[in-house]
Amino acid sequence: MVVLGFLPCHLSSFHPPTTAESPKSNGLRSTVYASSDLPKRVLIRRRESIVVASSSILAALLPVGPTSNPSFQNAKAEEDEFQRDEERVVQIFQGTSPSVVFIKDIQIVDPRKRTGQIDVDEDENTRVEGTGSGFLWDKTGHIVTNYHVVDKLATDTRGVQRCKVFLIDANGNTFSKEGKLVGSDPAYDLAVLKVDVEGNKLKPAVIGTSRDLRVGQSCFAIGNPYGYEHTLTTGVVSGLGREIPSPNGRAIRGAIQTDAAINAGTGASSGVNFAIPIDTVVRTVPYLIVYGTSVSNRF
Amino acid sequence: MVVLGFLPCHLSSFHPPTTAESPKSNGLRSTVYASSDLPKRVLIRRRESIVVASSSILAALLPVGPTSNPSFQNAKAEEDEFQRDEERVVQIFQGTSPSVVFIKDIQIVDPRKRTGQIDVDEDENTRVEGTGSGFLWDKTGHIVTNYHVVDKLATDTRGVQRCKVFLIDANGNTFSKEGKLVGSDPAYDLAVLKVDVEGNKLKPAVIGTSRDLRVGQSCFAIGNPYGYEHTLTTGVVSGLGREIPSPNGRAIRGAIQTDAAINAGTGASSGVNFAIPIDTVVRTVPYLIVYGTSVSNRF
Amino acid sequence: MVVLGFLPCHLSSFHPPTTAESPKSNGLRSTVYASSDLPKRVLIRRRESIVVASSSILAALLPVGPTSNPSFQNAKAEEDEFQRDEERVVQIFQGTSPSVVFIKDIQIVDPRKRTGQIDVDEDENTRVEGTGSGFLWDKTGHIVTNYHVVDKLATDTRGVQRCKVFLIDANGNTFSKEGKLVGSDPAYDLAVLKVDVEGNKLKPAVIGTSRDLRVGQSCFAIGNPYGYEHTLTTGVVSGLGREIPSPNGRAIRGAIQTDAAINAGTGASSGVNFAIPIDTVVRTVPYLIVYGTSVSNRF
Numbered sequence: 001m002v003v004l005g006f007l008p009c010h011l012s013s014f015h016p017p018t019t020a021e022s023p024k025s026n027g028l029r030s031t032v033y034a035s036s037d038l039p040k041r042v043l044i045r046r047r048e049s050i051v052v053a054s055s056s057i058l059a060a061l062l063p064v065g066p067t068s069n070p071s072f073q074n075a076k077a078e079e080d081e082f083q084r085d086e087e088r089v090v091q092i093f094q095g096t097s098p099s100v101v102f103i104k105d106i107q108i109v110d111p112r113k114r115t116g117q118i119d120v121d122e123d124e125n126t127r128v129e130g131t132g133s134g135f136l137w138d139k140t141g142h143i144v145t146n147y148h149v150v151d152k153l154a155t156d157t158r159g160v161q162r163c164k165v166f167l168i169d170a171n172g173n174t175f176s177k178e179g180k181l182v183g184s185d186p187a188y189d190l191a192v193l194k195v196d197v198e199g200n201k202l203k204p205a206v207i208g209t210s211r212d213l214r215v216g217q218s219c220f221a222i223g224n225p226y227g228y229e230h231t232l233t234t235g236v237v238s239g240l241g242r243e244i245p246s247p248n249g250r251a252i253r254g255a256i257q258t259d260a261a262i263n264a265g266t267g268a269s270s271g272v273n274f275a276i277p278i279d280t281v282v283r284t285v286p287y288l289i290v291y292g293t294s295v296s297n298r299f
Numbered sequence: 300m301v302v303l304g305f306l307p308c309h310l311s312s313f314h315p316p317t318t319a320e321s322p323k324s325n326g327l328r329s330t331v332y333a334s335s336d337l338p339k340r341v342l343i344r345r346r347e348s349i350v351v352a353s354s355s356i357l358a359a360l361l362p363v364g365p366t367s368n369p370s371f372q373n374a375k376a377e378e379d380e381f382q383r384d385e386e387r388v389v390q391i392f393q394g395t396s397p398s399v400v401f402i403k404d405i406q407i408v409d410p411r412k413r414t415g416q417i418d419v420d421e422d423e424n425t426r427v428e429g430t431g432s433g434f435l436w437d438k439t440g441h442i443v444t445n446y447h448v449v450d451k452l453a454t455d456t457r458g459v460q461r462c463k464v465f466l467i468d469a470n471g472n473t474f475s476k477e478g479k480l481v482g483s484d485p486a487y488d489l490a491v492l493k494v495d496v497e498g499n500k501l502k503p504a505v506i507g508t509s510r511d512l513r514v515g516q517s518c519f520a521i522g523n524p525y526g527y528e529h530t531l532t533t534g535v536v537s538g539l540g541r542e543i544p545s546p547n548g549r550a551i552r553g554a555i556q557t558d559a560a561i562n563a564g565t566g567a568s569s570g571v572n573f574a575i576p577i578d579t580v581v582r583t584v585p586y587l588i589v590y591g592t593s594v595s596n597r598f
Numbered sequence: 599m600v601v602l603g604f605l606p607c608h609l610s611s612f613h614p615p616t617t618a619e620s621p622k623s624n625g626l627r628s629t630v631y632a633s634s635d636l637p638k639r640v641l642i643r644r645r646e647s648i649v650v651a652s653s654s655i656l657a658a659l660l661p662v663g664p665t666s667n668p669s670f671q672n673a674k675a676e677e678d679e680f681q682r683d684e685e686r687v688v689q690i691f692q693g694t695s696p697s698v699v700f701i702k703d704i705q706i707v708d709p710r711k712r713t714g715q716i717d718v719d720e721d722e723n724t725r726v727e728g729t730g731s732g733f734l735w736d737k738t739g740h741i742v743t744n745y746h747v748v749d750k751l752a753t754d755t756r757g758v759q760r761c762k763v764f765l766i767d768a769n770g771n772t773f774s775k776e777g778k779l780v781g782s783d784p785a786y787d788l789a790v791l792k793v794d795v796e797g798n799k800l801k802p803a804v805i806g807t808s809r810d811l812r813v814g815q816s817c818f819a820i821g822n823p824y825g826y827e828h829t830l831t832t833g834v835v836s837g838l839g840r841e842i843p844s845p846n847g848r849a850i851r852g853a854i855q856t857d858a859a860i861n862a863g864t865g866a867s868s869g870v871n872f873a874i875p876i877d878t879v880v881r882t883v884p885y886l887i888v889y890g891t892s893v894s895n896r897f
Contacts, residue, residue, distance in 0.1 A: 082686050088381050089834060090814035097813075215396075215531050216389035225870050231836045232813050233857040233869055235560075236388060238530045259532040259560045259835075261857045263870025271532055271560025272524050387680050514695075514830050515688035534859075535687060537829045558831040558859045570859025571823050572832055 010223040019175075059238045068238055092220050093232045099205035102166040103149055103179065103193070105130040111160050122164075122282055134165070137192070137285060139199035144285055147184050147191045148247050154184045154191065163193055166229070169201050174229075183288030186248040192288040210277035213256065221260040235260030244274045252276060391519050392531045398504035401523045402478065402492070404429040410459050421463075427512055433464070436491070438498035438585060443584055444489045447546050453483045454458040462492055465528070468500050473528075477487045482587030485547035487579055488571065491587040509576035512536055512555065520559040534559030543573045551575060574588050689828045690818050697803035700764040701747055701777065701791070702823045703728035709758050720762075731821045732763070735790070735883060737797035742883055745782050745789045746845050752782045752789065761791055764827070772827075781886030784846035786878055790886040796832050808875035811835055811854065819858040833858030842872045850874060 108125045122128065131248045136142075143165060147154065153161040163179040179193035197277030217237045225231055239257035255274040264271040287294045406426045421427065431448030435441075442464060446453065452460040462478040478492035518534045538556035543552045554573040561572040586593045705725045720726065730747030734740075741763060745752065751759040759775040819866035837855035844850045844871045853872040860871040885892045 020574060082683055085381055085384065085683065086814070086816050089816075090812045094812075120359075121518055214389045214393075216385070216392040218385050218388075228837055228840060228855060228870065230813070231855060231870065233836055234834050236531060236533050239527055242527060258528060258626040272527065272530070298766060384680055384683065473895050511693075513688045514828075515684070515691040517684050517687075535830060536825055537831055541826060556826060556829060569825065571829065 001281060044282045063250065073257060087233065089220070089232075093222070096205065096220070097222055097230045097232075098168045098172075098203045099136045099220045100230060101134045101136065101143055102227075102229050103132045103134050103143075103145055103168070104128050104164040105132070105150070105152055105260040106162040106164055107152070108162065109161040111154050111158065126162075131224060131227055134193065135205040136167070136202055138204050139202050141197050141199075141202065141286055142182065142285075142289060143179060143193040143195060145191050145193060145230040147186045147189045150181060150191045150193065151186070151247060153181050154186075165195050166194060167195065167197065167202070170203075180246060183292040183294075185284060187246050187250055188252060188276060188284050188294065190249065190281060190284050190288065190294075208278060209282075209283060210254075210256065210279045213240060213277075215239060219258045219260045221258070223262065225262075238272070242274060252280075254280065335392075348463050349357060352553050381443075382466040388519070388531075388533065392521070395504065395519070396521055396529045396531075397467045397471075397502045397572040398435045399521045399529060400433045400435065400442055401526075401528050402431045402433050402444055403427050403465070404431070404449070404451055405461040405463055406451070407459045407461065414562070424569065425461075430523060430526060433492065434504040435466075435501050437503050438501050440494045440498075440501065441481065441584075441588060442478060442494060444490050444492060444493040444578060446485045446488045449478075449480060449483065449490045449492065450485070450546065464492060464494050466494070466496065466501070469502075482589075482591040482593075484583060484587060486545050486549055486582050487551060487575060487593065488545050489580060489583050489587065489593075491577065491584060504583060507577060508556065508581075509553075509578045515536060518557045518559045520561055522561065524561075532560040537571070541573060553577075553579065613703060616858065626693070643794070665785075687830075687832065692830075694803065695820055695828045695830075696766045696770075696801040697734045698820045698828060699732045699734065699741055700825075700827050701730045701732050701741075701743055702726050702762040702764070703730070703748070703750055704760040704762055705750070706758040706760065709756065724760075729822060729825055733803040734765075736801055736802050737792045737800050739795050739797075739800065740780065740883075740887060741777060741791040741793060742879060743789050743791060745784045745787045747782070748779060748782065748789045748791065749845065751779050763791060763793050765793065765795065765800070770803075781881060781888075781890040781892075783886060783892040785844050785848055786850060786874060786880060786892065787844050788874065788882050788886065788892075790883060805880060806876060807880075808852075808877045809856065812877075813837060815886050817856045817858045819856070819860055821860065823860075831859040836870070840872060850878075852878065 016126050083177050104122075104126065106122065109125050109127055113125050129152060130149070132145060134143045134145030134149070137144050150163055151161055163181070164176050165179040166174055166176045168174055177195040177197055179195050182192040182194045184191035206219055215237050219235045220233075221233045223231055224232075235258050237256060238259050242255040242257050243251045243253055244255045249290070254277050256277055258275060259271045260273065261271075284294050358374060403421075404427065405421065406428050408426055412424050428451060429448070431444060433442045433444030433448070436443045449462055451463055462480070463475050464478040465473055465475045467473055474495055474496040478494050479505050481491040481492035481493045515538050516536045518536055520532045520534075522532075523532055524530055533555050537558050540552070541554040541556050542550045542552055543554045553576050557572050557574060557577055559572065560570075560571050583593050625665050702720075704720065704727065705727050707723050707725055723745045727750060728747070730743060732741045732743030732747070735742045748761055751761055761779070762774050762775045763777040764772055766772055775795055777792040777793050780790040780792045782789035795813055813835050815835045817835055819831045819833075822831055823829075833856050835854060836857050839851070840853040840855050841849045841851055852875050854875055856871050856873060857869045858871065859869075882892050
């Protein structure tokens with residue numbers, strides 16, 4: 001089963017729900033709008049594409065502006081179209097992938113041997129129990145992922161579970177940090193981790209809205225199947241308003257169906273995959289960050 | 300194994316075969332041309348797209364005319380192209396999906412309890428034995444589907460099998476009706492059901508020709524995998540003139556191969572899927588409607 | 599596991615490596631440049647598309663020039679774009695598929711009965727042990743394929759293995775010839791066969807470079823899954839610089855990942871498939887032709 005989110009416009013287009021779920025505290029807001037320094041123009045193109053994450057969440061937007069490829073100017077008009085379409089997909093990937101992280105579930109084999117930071121290093125005293133993807137939510141280091149990716153950490157009573165998060169810095173180099181669990185909600189299959197990284201190293205995902213999605217729109221998924229980091233697959237929105245099972249057995253409503261190849265761990269792509277709508281993510285994440293749980297459980 | 304047909308142009312482009320298979324009776328013709336009130340202009344665009352149905356049949360055509368999305372006018376030219384391509388896929392789905400129906404195979408558990416219409420209701424006295432897809436053939440309520448979708452009904456000797464057909468009305472609401480078996484031919488994996496519905500509620504599929512198809516053309520499949528109604532998947536025509544096995548063990552010639560994700564019930568998409576050419580469908584269906592069997596068996 | 603290469607530009611853009619691997623002999627060069635009579639203009643479009651072969655190799659280039667379809671001129675501008683994109687994919691397939699061959703692994707059941715050419719005929723004395731794809735390297739009849747496709751022939755000590763190669767002549771008709779093993783290197787999963795065919799019957803694949811590839815570019819794979827000859831599937835470049843296992847257990851570096859549906863014999867497409875970069879192919883094949891082995895093993 002897949003999971004995730006996605007997005008295709010500027011955070012400032014985020015309209016807080018007018019119901020009781022609306023975020024109230026200023027603290028919350030400043031967190032949500034942390035990436036408001038992103039260019040505003042992406043807003044007008046929010047219907048162009050959506051990005052669905054693979055067994056994971058995900059993010060992204062069509063970068064604007066002329067392509068840097070000089071051969072474009074010379075090529076004939078009818079040739080340009082095909083190239084430009086291709087160039088857009090290339091740019092979607094390049095613009096979004098720095099916001100996508102790779103997550104490793106690590107278990108400490110012998111807790112008596114553990115010492116501080118060494119916990120997330122992979123040595124003979126640790127075991128990788130699973131992997132997943134996530135995306136950068138803000139410049140303070142919050143990462144959105146699926147609950148099922150971190151469920152062992154979320155339910156760890158022995159203190160032996162860790163999460164190692166692989167990020168990309170401004171120069172395109174990969175580095176890793178321990179991800180601490182901030183909040184989680186199995187009802188939506190969502191969780192938030194936090195990494196201790198300087199803000200200018202982080203590129204939060206550009207968040208859009210899932211409200212205007214239509215079946216047939218293009219879909220771009222970035223994930224880490226079998227550990228192949230930053231894998232891009234494409235497809236279309238196959239259906240909307242689907243109901244899929246959540247980790248706690250209840251139904252997640254409003255899921256987005258896509259035929260973009262997403263591996264659910266079986267080694268085969270079924271062509272029928274699901275993403276949690278970004279509007280659900282946007283409504284839930286602030287509560288996970290502040291209360292550690294979603295609105296419905298916070299009392 | 301997959302199956303089906305599809306279409307990409309107006310019914311009036313249907314040229315009856317000049318051989319003995321040519322439909323002769325006026326009744327036949329009027330049935331075939333029942334949807335001739337569809338706009339003629341779709342004809343000129345018949346090569347633009349084809350629609351392949353998923354484990355089922357299928358349908359559709361590129362709607363013509365300017366998009367209603369006002370942001371299109373303002374966006375820069377080079378941005379428009381990408382959006383317009385996306386918009387076309389959205390419109391193909393919206394224009395075609397009302398012609399695609401969802402079919403449930405129902406078995407009455409205890410035939411002594413059955414009473415009229417109640418037969419297709421799903422209660423404790425019925426069992427859903429399978430599902431499939433089909434498309435609306437005309438405004439009189441004929442539905443084209445695969446033989447394998449209704450084979451239990453076709454070979455039912457105890458009178459316990461029923462078909463429940465889910466349609467969409469003019470307002471986009473789903474309703475269901477019992478589908479009566481009109482005719483079938485396992486040699487082509489085709490069958491025709493009839494539902495008792497007022498014509499103005501029905502939107503027959505726009506039928507095209509498979510004669511001009513070329514490998515590489517775009518493919519749009521609408522079906523109901525795992526019961527997820529009106530699922531869209533896309534791909535290309537992967538091959539033409541393929542030979543695939545029919546339910547009666549003989550070969551179906553001229554099948555269309557596509558990489559659009561179609562689930563054959565195994566939970567995995569093989570990337571190698573097949574559709575019965577619409578020309579075969581168009582040649583066969585009138586005989587199924589009038590004689591209950593195809594031309595080769597009608598004597 | 600998948601395998602291969604591809605290409606998207608003219609052979610004359612082939613820059614021999616400046617290291618010790620650089621081809622030295624004139625014989626080699628003339629072999630490599632055998633298809634230099636291909637139009638130079640394809641060079642400028644080398645970034646437009648790449649072609650990845652399916653469990654096999656692959657080939658191809660965007661044909662240039664206006665489409666021959668007269669309806670194009672009449673259709674409205676905004677309609678044209680969609681059609682033209684489709685037309686390009688059609689032309690990529692038509693231009694490339696004559697360079698793609700189908701290979702059958704044949705074992706002679708009773709070697710005492712064999713007589714000359716009859717060895718590759720499929721009669722009661724032979725058994726088809728596997729199939730694969732390959733592409734035409736030059737007009738002298740060299741064919742590039744994967745080592746794993748011909749490994750039985752490469753390791754045959756009893757003289758009972760044969761390869762039957764199916765090619766397409768200038769008129770589009772299929773014919774077959776025995777393929778003799780010229781060289782192979784399991785470290786790169788590459789092998790070269792040679793068929794005895796007149797040059798003017800052969801259309802070598804247009805070779806490009808994999809150096810400039812970017813994630814998100816379009817991918818076209820032509821292969822023969824389940825014996826369905828010249829099957830086209832499409833997708834994008836999902837990742838670059840991947841490491842995949844070779845038949846000899848070592849790693850092949852720099853592999854290209856794609857979500858184009860490629861069947862690895864399991865009946866399911868995983869959405870995570872790999873191709874050997876054409877630059878690796880171009881560097882290796884001349885050595886296989888001249889020495890029967892790759893540079894690292896030739897001393």
